[in-house]
Amino acid sequence: MNRPTSPVETVIAAARGFLGDRLSTNASIREQHSKGEDANPPVLPDAVAFVENTEEVSKLLALCNAHGVPVTPFGAGTSLEGHVVPVRRGISLDLSRMNAVLEVNAEDMDCLIEPGVTRHQLNDYLRDQGLFFPVDPGAHCTIGGMVATRASGTNAVRYGTMREATLGLEVVLADGRVIRTGGRTRKSANGYDLTRLFVGSEGTLGVVTKIRLRLHGIPEATSAAVCQFDSLEAAVETTIMVMQAGIPVARIELADEDQMRASIAYSKLDFAPLPTLFLEFHGSPAGVQEQATAVEAIATEMGGRGFAWAEDAEARGRLWKARHDAWWAANALYPGCRGITTDVCVPISRLAEAIIGAKQDAVAAGQNTCIVGHVGDGNFHVVILFPEGDPTGLERAWDLDRAIVARGLALGGTCSGEHGIGLGKRQFLAQEHGPEVLEVMRDLKATLDPKGILNPGKLFPD
Amino acid sequence: MNRPTSPVETVIAAARGFLGDRLSTNASIREQHSKGEDANPPVLPDAVAFVENTEEVSKLLALCNAHGVPVTPFGAGTSLEGHVVPVRRGISLDLSRMNAVLEVNAEDMDCLIEPGVTRHQLNDYLRDQGLFFPVDPGAHCTIGGMVATRASGTNAVRYGTMREATLGLEVVLADGRVIRTGGRTRKSANGYDLTRLFVGSEGTLGVVTKIRLRLHGIPEATSAAVCQFDSLEAAVETTIMVMQAGIPVARIELADEDQMRASIAYSKLDFAPLPTLFLEFHGSPAGVQEQATAVEAIATEMGGRGFAWAEDAEARGRLWKARHDAWWAANALYPGCRGITTDVCVPISRLAEAIIGAKQDAVAAGQNTCIVGHVGDGNFHVVILFPEGDPTGLERAWDLDRAIVARGLALGGTCSGEHGIGLGKRQFLAQEHGPEVLEVMRDLKATLDPKGILNPGKLFPD
Numbered sequence A, B: 001m002n003r004p005t006s007p008v009e010t011v012i013a014a015a016r017g018f019l020g021d022r023l024s025t026n027a028s029i030r031e032q033h034s035k036g037e038d039a040n041p042p043v044l045p046d047a048v049a050f051v052e053n054t055e056e057v058s059k060l061l062a063l064c065n066a067h068g069v070p071v072t073p074f075g076a077g078t079s080l081e082g083h084v085v086p087v088r089r090g091i092s093l094d095l096s097r098m099n100a101v102l103e104v105n106a107e108d109m110d111c112l113i114e115p116g117v118t119r120h121q122l123n124d125y126l127r128d129q130g131l132f133f134p135v136d137p138g139a140h141c142t143i144g145g146m147v148a149t150r151a152s153g154t155n156a157v158r159y160g161t162m163r164e165a166t167l168g169l170e171v172v173l174a175d176g177r178v179i180r181t182g183g184r185t186r187k188s189a190n191g192y193d194l195t196r197l198f199v200g201s202e203g204t205l206g207v208v209t210k211i212r213l214r215l216h217g218i219p220e221a222t223s224a225a226v227c228q229f230d231s232l233e234a235a236v237e238t239t240i241m242v243m244q245a246g247i248p249v250a251r252i253e254l255a256d257e258d259q260m261r262a263s264i265a266y267s268k269l270d271f272a273p274l275p276t277l278f279l280e281f282h283g284s285p286a287g288v289q290e291q292a293t294a295v296e297a298i299a300t301e302m303g304g305r306g307f308a309w310a311e312d313a314e315a316r317g318r319l320w321k322a323r324h325d326a327w328w329a330a331n332a333l334y335p336g337c338r339g340i341t342t343d344v345c346v347p348i349s350r351l352a353e354a355i356i357g358a359k360q361d362a363v364a365a366g367q368n369t370c371i372v373g374h375v376g377d378g379n380f381h382v383v384i385l386f387p388e389g390d391p392t393g394l395e396r397a398w399d400l401d402r403a404i405v406a407r408g409l410a411l412g413g414t415c416s417g418e419h420g421i422g423l424g425k426r427q428f429l430a431q432e433h434g435p436e437v438l439e440v441m442r443d444l445k446a447t448l449d450p451k452g453i454l455n456p457g458k459l460f461p462d
Helices: A007-022 A027-032 A056-069 A119-129 A143-149 A195-200 A232-244 A255-267 A285-301 A313-325 A326-331 A349-365 A391-410 A426-433 A437-447 B005-024 B028-032 B056-065 B119-129 B143-149 B194-197 B232-244 B256-268 B283-300 B311-323 B326-331 B347-366 B391-410 B426-433 B435-448
Strands: A047-048 A071-074 A091-094 A101-105 A111-113 A166-172 A178-180 A205-213 A219-230 A252-254 A276-285 A304-310 A338-339 A366-372 A379-387 B046-049 B070-076 B092-095 B101-105 B110-113 B166-172 B176-181 B207-214 B222-229 B249-255 B275-285 B303-312 B337-341 B366-376 B379-387
Touching: A007 A047, A007 A056, A007 A091, A007 A252, A007 B311, A027 A047, A027 B391, A056 A071, A056 A091, A056 A166, A056 A205, A071 B046, A101 A119, A111 A119, A119 A143, A119 B046, A143 A205, A143 A426, A166 A195, A166 A437, A178 B435, A195 B194, A195 B435, A205 B283, A219 A285, A232 A252, A232 A276, A232 A349, A252 A255, A252 A313, A255 A313, A255 A366, A276 A285, A276 A313, A285 A304, A285 B283, A304 A313, A304 A379, A313 A326, A313 B092, A313 B101, A326 A338, A326 A366, A338 A391, A349 A366, A349 A379, A349 A391, A379 A391, A391 A426, A426 A437, A437 B176, A437 B194, B005 B046, B005 B056, B005 B092, B028 B046, B028 B166, B056 B070, B056 B092, B056 B166, B056 B207, B110 B119, B119 B143, B143 B207, B166 B194, B176 B194, B176 B207, B207 B283, B222 B283, B222 B311, B232 B249, B232 B275, B232 B283, B232 B347, B249 B256, B249 B311, B249 B391, B256 B311, B256 B326, B256 B366, B275 B283, B275 B311, B303 B311, B311 B326, B326 B337, B326 B366, B337 B391, B347 B379, B391 B426
Parallel strands: A047 A091, A071 A091, B046 B092, B070 B092
Antiparallel strands: A101 A111, A111 A205, A166 A178, A166 A205, A219 A276, A219 A304, A252 A276, A252 A366, A338 A379, A366 A379, B101 B110, B110 B207, B166 B176, B166 B207, B222 B275, B222 B303, B249 B275, B249 B366, B337 B379, B366 B379
16 A cells, blocks of 8 residues: 555545545546636646535544644635636535435524535425515526625625525535534624624635525515616616615516527527516515616606516516526627626716726727626626637736736725635725735634635635 | 832823823812712713814824723713723723714715714704704713613614614724724625624724714605503513514514503503504505504404594604603602613513513512513513612622522523613623634634723723
C-alpha cells in the first residue's frame, strides 16, 4: 500500500474510510464539479465527496481542517459567479444527495429540509398542504445554494429573500463542530443573529446541513398580467410608480425588447418583441382585482398596451417558466455566443437611470445584451453575450459589466442583488463597503475558519 | 493638579478634553444612568458621557479601549432586562442627544437617523410625507435601543421587527474604528450580513451611531376593532385561527382579564374586564373591510362578543395608547407593587398551551399577574407583580418567570421575543442555544471587542 504523499492524498485516503465509493476521483465527476453556469475558468477538484448526512460532513471537515485541505461546497452547480469552482482544488463537497424534506409544520407554516432539496422539489411536496415556498431564482438550484448566496427571485418584492425566509440552520463549522442557529419562532431577541450571518456567506463560514424555512399559504386568488410598452423608459417608470403607490404586487418583472426576442423564440411566447412587464397579484379575489385595476391604470397612463391576463394556472405556469428560462433563452439568441450577467440592485428611484444607462453603455460598446429585472426590488440583470471561447470577447463583456456596476454603485446601489460575490464580483467589494468593513468581514472569517479551508478564494479580493 | 490614579480616572480626565461638561460625574446624573425599567439592582457608572456625534463616540471608545474601561450605551433607559445597568461601572454612554433625522427619501421609503431619535419623534416627522415607521415597542424608547434589542411591538405581525426594518448602520467598533454596513437597496447579496449581526447585539459588539430604516406608506384605509371573550382560551384560539387563515392583520393584541382591569383603571377604557383582542387592519377600504369581516366571523364562531369598531383616528389613537401603556397600567394595579415581565415567544400552534399554562402556574404560585401579548407573532408578556422592595417577593417572581420560560422553551419557543437578554435572561441562553452556539457567539464577541469593554456582563452567562 502506497503511503499518501500530500495532505489532500491523506484526506482522500482517510475519507474513503467512511465514504467509500462516495469519495470519487473519477475524471468526469471531477470535471462536472469544476464549474458552475458562469464563464470563469474551470478548475478540477482533487476529489468529490457525495455526503449523505451531517455526521459525514462533520467528519470530512474535521479531517480537511486538520490537514489544511480546501473544501468547496457544491449543490446543483447553477452559480453564476463561480462559487463552486474549486480554485484551490481540494475537495468538492457535493450536498445534492442530502435532499430530504424532514418536517413540515403546516399550522406554523415552517419546514425543516436538507440543503440538497431544490425549490421545485419542495413546492411539489408542499402543494397538497396549501403551502408554498416563494423564493425562486431562475435556476433549478438547491435551497442550500440559495441560503449560501442569499438568493431571491421574482417573488421577493412581496415575500422577501432568503434573508427573511430562513428561520434557522444547522451548520458544520470548519473544524467539524455542529451548531444549530435560530429556531421555530417568527421573531426572537435571543443573542447574536447567527442565522443571518451564515445566510449569504457563500460557504466561507460553514457548511449548511439543515435549513428551517418560513412558508406561506397558497393565496386564495392569483392572477397574472403582461403589459407591453413602446420604450424601456415607460416600462421602468411604470414599475417605479406601482411601487411608490404601495400596491402589494407579488411579482413585477421586466424584459427588454432583446430579452423578449430571445424568450419568444426559446419559449414560444405569443407576444411582440417590445419592452414588457410581467405581473402577478396574490390575495383574495377582490383584492387581486383591486391591485390589477390599480396597476392597469398606471400602465395605461404610461402608454402600456395589451394588458393581457393569464387567469388559469396553466397559462400562468407557462408565463413564469418562460421568465425563469430567460437566462437560457438569452444564451440561445446568437449562435455560438454565451453570456455573463450583471446583478446590480439600486434604490427604486434610481432604477430608470441605472437600466437606461446600462442599455446605452451596451449600445456604445457594440455589445449584444438582454435585460431582465426583478424591478420591484430595483434589481436587474444585463446578460452580456460574447462569442464562446473568445478571450477578447469575454474581456470586452467584463468591461461592460464593470461599467454597469460602477454606475449602479454611484446611484447608491450594490454590485449584487441576489447572485452573490463568488469570484466574479470580488473586485467591487472594497469599493462598495470600504476597507474597514472588509477588514471586519475578514476577521469574522478568520474567527470561524482560522485555517481558511472553506471555499477559499471566494468573496474576498485577493 | 492631581495625577489620575486609575484607568477610569485617566479616561474621565482625557474625555473632559473633548467633551467638556458633557462628561459628567454628577451624582444625580449617574443615578439616572444606573438602571432601566427593570428590577435589577442599580449600579452607578463612574461617569456619564453625553455624546453629540460619531467622532466623539469614536474618540471615547478608542480611549476606553486603550485603558480597558467598560462602556455601557444608554438611550432612553427603558430596557426591561437590565441592558443599561453599568454592572462593571465605567462610562455610561448617553446617545440621547444624537437625535437628528438626517435624511428622508420619500420615493424609496427609507430614512437615515441618529440613534437617539425616538419612534414617536420619527413618526411625527414623517407624517406629512404620508410615511410611517411601524416598529413600536410599548416604551418611549430610542430607535438606537430598538436596534440593540432587535425590538418589535404591535405591528410586527404585518411589518416585521427591527431585523427587517434596519437597512444599514454606522457602527463605532470597540477600538474606535467606524464602519458602515448595509445600504439603501431593498436586498443585497454582497458579503456577510453585518447589519443583522449588530441588530440585536445589545451594545456588546459596537455602538450604533447612524441607522438607515425602511419606511412604509401610511395605508389608504385603517380600522381597528376590539373583541371580548369569556375565556382566555377562546381569545388565543381565535388568534391562532386568524393567523392560520392567512388574514394579513396589521395588529392582533391580547390582554387577559387582569390586564384589562389594569388598563380600564389606568387608561379609562370603556370595556369589560374580560380577555380581549385588539385588532387593526391596513389596506384599501375594500381590503380592510374584507379582513375585518373575516376576523369577525372567526371571533364570533369562537364566542367573541361586542366586536367594537374604532374607525376614526382619534379613537384608534386612544386604544393603542392604552395598549402601549399596558406595562404602566399593570405596575399601577396593586399599590406598593411593581412588575417584572416574561417575554416568551413560541410557534403559533403552541401559543394556547404556553399562555394558559403560564396563567395556571401564576395561579398555583399565588402570584398576581397581567398578561399582554403580540399574539400574532406567538409572543406574550406575563407581568408578575411583587411588593416593591421585598427581596423574597422578587425571588418568587423570578421563580415564576423561570417556570414560564422553561415551558416556552419546551414548546419550541425562545426566552425572548423582543426585550433581549441583557442581565435578566442570560441564564436561559445556554439552555436555548446549546453550548456550541454560545461558544461561537463568544468568539465573535472576542473578535470585535477583544478587551471586552462593550457592555460587559450582559447577554452571556457568567
